[in-house]
Amino acid sequence: MASTEHKTFTREEVEKHNTPDDLWVIIDSKVYNLSRFKDLHPGGSSALLDEDIAGQDATEAFFGLHRHEVLLRPQYKRLQIGVVEGEEEQIKPLAYGEISKVPYSEPTWLNEGFHSPYFKESHRKLQKAMRTLVDETFYPDAQAREADGKRPSQSVVEKMAELELHAMRLGPGKHLKGRKLFNGIVTPEEFDYFHELIITQEVVRVGQRGYGDGLMGGQVIGLPPVLNFGSPELKAKVVPDVLAGKKFICLAISEAQAGSDVFGLHTTATKSEDGKFWIVNGNKKWITNGTFADYFTTGCKTEDGFTVLLIERGEGVETKPIKTSYSSTAGTAYITFDNVKVPVENTLGEEGAGIYVMLSNFNHERWVLCCSSARSQRMIVEECMKWTTQRKVFGKPLINQPVIRSKIAGMISRTESVQAWLETVTYQMCNMAYKEQAQKLAGQIAFLKMYATRCAQQTAQDAVQVFGGRGITQTGMGRFIEHYHHTVTFDSLLGGAEDVLGDLGVRQAVRSMPKDARL
Numbered sequence: 001m002a003s004t005e006h007k008t009f010t011r012e013e014v015e016k017h018n019t020p021d022d023l024w025v026i027i028d029s030k031v032y033n034l035s036r037f038k039d040l041h042p043g044g045s046s047a048l049l050d051e052d053i054a055g056q057d058a059t060e061a062f063f064g065l066h067r068h069e070v071l072l073r074p075q076y077k078r079l080q081i082g083v084v085e086g087e088e089e090q091i092k093p094l095a096y097g098e099i100s101k102v103p104y105s106e107p108t109w110l111n112e113g114f115h116s117p118y119f120k121e122s123h124r125k126l127q128k129a130m131r132t133l134v135d136e137t138f139y140p141d142a143q144a145r146e147a148d149g150k151r152p153s154q155s156v157v158e159k160m161a162e163l164e165l166h167a168m169r170l171g172p173g174k175h176l177k178g179r180k181l182f183n184g185i186v187t188p189e190e191f192d193y194f195h196e197l198i199i200t201q202e203v204v205r206v207g208q209r210g211y212g213d214g215l216m217g218g219q220v221i222g223l224p225p226v227l228n229f230g231s232p233e234l235k236a237k238v239v240p241d242v243l244a245g246k247k248f249i250c251l252a253i254s255e256a257q258a259g260s261d262v263f264g265l266h267t268t269a270t271k272s273e274d275g276k277f278w279i280v281n282g283n284k285k286w287i288t289n290g291t292f293a294d295y296f297t298t299g300c301k302t303e304d305g306f307t308v309l310l311i312e313r314g315e316g317v318e319t320k321p322i323k324t325s326y327s328s329t330a331g332t333a334y335i336t337f338d339n340v341k342v343p344v345e346n347t348l349g350e351e352g353a354g355i356y357v358m359l360s361n362f363n364h365e366r367w368v369l370c371c372s373s374a375r376s377q378r379m380i381v382e383e384c385m386k387w388t389t390q391r392k393v394f395g396k397p398l399i400n401q402p403v404i405r406s407k408i409a410g411m412i413s414r415t416e417s418v419q420a421w422l423e424t425v426t427y428q429m430c431n432m433a434y435k436e437q438a439q440k441l442a443g444q445i446a447f448l449k450m451y452a453t454r455c456a457q458q459t460a461q462d463a464v465q466v467f468g469g470r471g472i473t474q475t476g477m478g479r480f481i482e483h484y485h486h487t488v489t490f491d492s493l494l495g496g497a498e499d500v501l502g503d504l505g506v507r508q509a510v511r512s513m514p515k516d517a518r519l
C-alpha cells in the first residue's frame with residue numbers, strides 16, 4: 001500500500017504509545033505498531049522498549065542495525081499503521097534498473113557527467129536492459145538459491161536463452177550470426193567485448209558468488225573449445241541445445257592429482273581396437289556445473305600427449321557434489337570416468353594438441369574473471385560507503401575515523417585501477433584477432449587477473465575490519481561482506497592461481513625481450 005493511503009498521525013500522538021502493550025515507533029516518517037511484534041523481534045523486546053525508541057523517531061537507531069530490505073519484507077511491511085503528518089519518506093531503495101548515486105559504486109562511465117571512449121549507445125542500452133533484468137529476475141533467484149543450494153532456476157536459464165544471453169556470454173564471433181540479441185538492442189556485427197563485459201558485470205551484482213558460477217559458468221568456459229575446435233556435426237548436435245539452455249556443459253581439466261600442470265593429468269584416453277572410440281578412465285575435481293552437466297569438455301592424457309574430448313553423460317560417468325566455500329548452487333563436482341566410451345568424432349582439435357585448445361580458451365576465461373572481480377569489489381565499496389556513513393560510533397558516523405577513511409581510500413583506488421586496466425585490455429581485445437590476442441595479451445591478462453584478485457582479497461579483509469563482527473555474520477548488515485570474504489579466493493584460483501599467472505606474464509615478457517637490450 002502506498003504511504004499516502006495510510007492514516008496520518010502527529011509526532012505528539014505517536015509519542016503517547018510508549019508502553020510494552022502499546023508500542024509505536026517512527027522509522028523514516030512511517031509509523032509502526034510493534035506492540036505484538038516486540039516478543040517476536042529477533043533483536044529482543046528490550047531494544048524496542050528503550051525510552052529513546054518507544055514512541056520516538058527510531059530512524060537512526062534502525063538503520064544502524066538493519067538493512068533497508070528488512071522493512072520491505074511483506075511480514076514486516078504489515079506492521080506499518082500510518083505516516084507522520086506532513087512528512088515524506090527520505091530513504092528509498094533503488095528502483096529496478098536504477099544507477100546507484102553512492103560515489104564509486106558504479107564504474108565511471110555510468111556516472112552522469114563522466115565520459116568514456118569505449119562505451120557507445122548500444123552499450124548503454126544493453127547496460128540498462130541488463131540492470132533491470134538482473135534486479136527483477138536474477139537477484140531474487142540468487143538469494144533464494146544460495147540459501148537452498150539448488151542450481152539456478154530453469155526459468156532464469158530459459159529467460160537468458162530467449163534473450164540470447166548464453167550466446168552473448170561467449171563473446172563476439174560467428175556463433176552470434178542471425179541471432180536477435182536482447183530483443184535487438186545490439187546487432188551481432190556490433191557486439192564486442194565491451195558488451196560482454198557489461199553482461200558479466202551486471203550479473204555479478206546479485207552478490208552471490210556460487211549463483212554467479214551456477215548460472216552457466218561452465219558453458220562460458222566449456223563451450224568455446226567445441227565451437228572453435230569441434231567438427232561441424234558435433235557442433236550441430238551440441239551448440240544449439242546448450243545456447244537454448246536445454247543442455248548443460250562444463251570444462252573438466254583439474255584433477256585430484258593435477259591442477260595448473262596439465263601435462264601432469266592422470267585421466268587417460270586410449271583408442272579402442274577398432275579405432276572408433278576413446279576409452280576414458282580417471283577423475284576430475286572442482287568442476288563448476290559438473291553436478292548437472294550433460295557434456296564435459298575434458299582434458300585427457302593420450303599416447304601423443306594431451307588431448308581434449310567432449311564426453312557426454314552416460315554409462316561410466318559419475319558426478320558427486322563437492323562442498324566448497326560457497327553453496328552447491330554452482331554445482332561444483334568430483335567426476336569419475338570409468339571405461340567411458342567416447343566416439344573419436346568427439347575429439348576437439350588435433351590428437352595430442354589439446355594444449356592449444358586449452359590455451360586459446362584461458363585468456364577469455366581469465367578476462368571474464370577480471371570483469372567479475374572488478375565489479376564485485378565495487379559492490380563492497382558501496383556496502384562500506386553506506387555502512388560507514390550510517391553507522392555511528394562514539395557519537396559520530398564511522399567514516400569520521402581517519403583509519404576507516406584510509407581503508408576506504410585503498411578500496412576505491414584498487415577498484416578503479418582494476419576497472420581502468422580492464423577497459424584498456426578489453427579495447428585491445430576488440431581490435432585484435434583471436435590468435436593475436438593469445439600472442440599479445442596472454443601476459444597482460446594474466447597480470448591483470450593476478451592484480452585484480454589480490455586487490456579483491458585486500459578489499460575483503462579491510463571490509464571485514466570496517467564491519468567488525470557483522471563482517472563475519474551471515475545475516476543482517478554485513479551479509480554481503482561475510483559472503484564476499486569467504487568466497488573471494490575463488491577468483492584467485494579459477495583459471496590459474498595468482499603466482500602461476502604472474503610467472504606466466506613475466507616469462508612471456510622475457511621471451512619478447514629484444515636481443516640488444518642492455519642497461
Ligand code: HEM
Nearest residue numbers: 032042043047048053058061062065066067070076476477
Ligand atoms: C519495523 C521495525 C523493526 C523490524 C521489522 C525489525 C526486525 C529485525 C530483524 C529481522 C532483525 C534480525 C537482523 C536482521 O536480519 O537484520 C532485527 C535485529 C535487531 N533489531 Fe530490529 N526491527 C525493527 C525495529 C527495531 C528498532 C526500532 C530497534 C531499536 C534499536 C531494533 C533493534 C534491533 C537490534 C538491536 C537487533 C539485533 C541486531 C544484530 O544482531 O546486529 N529493531 N530486527
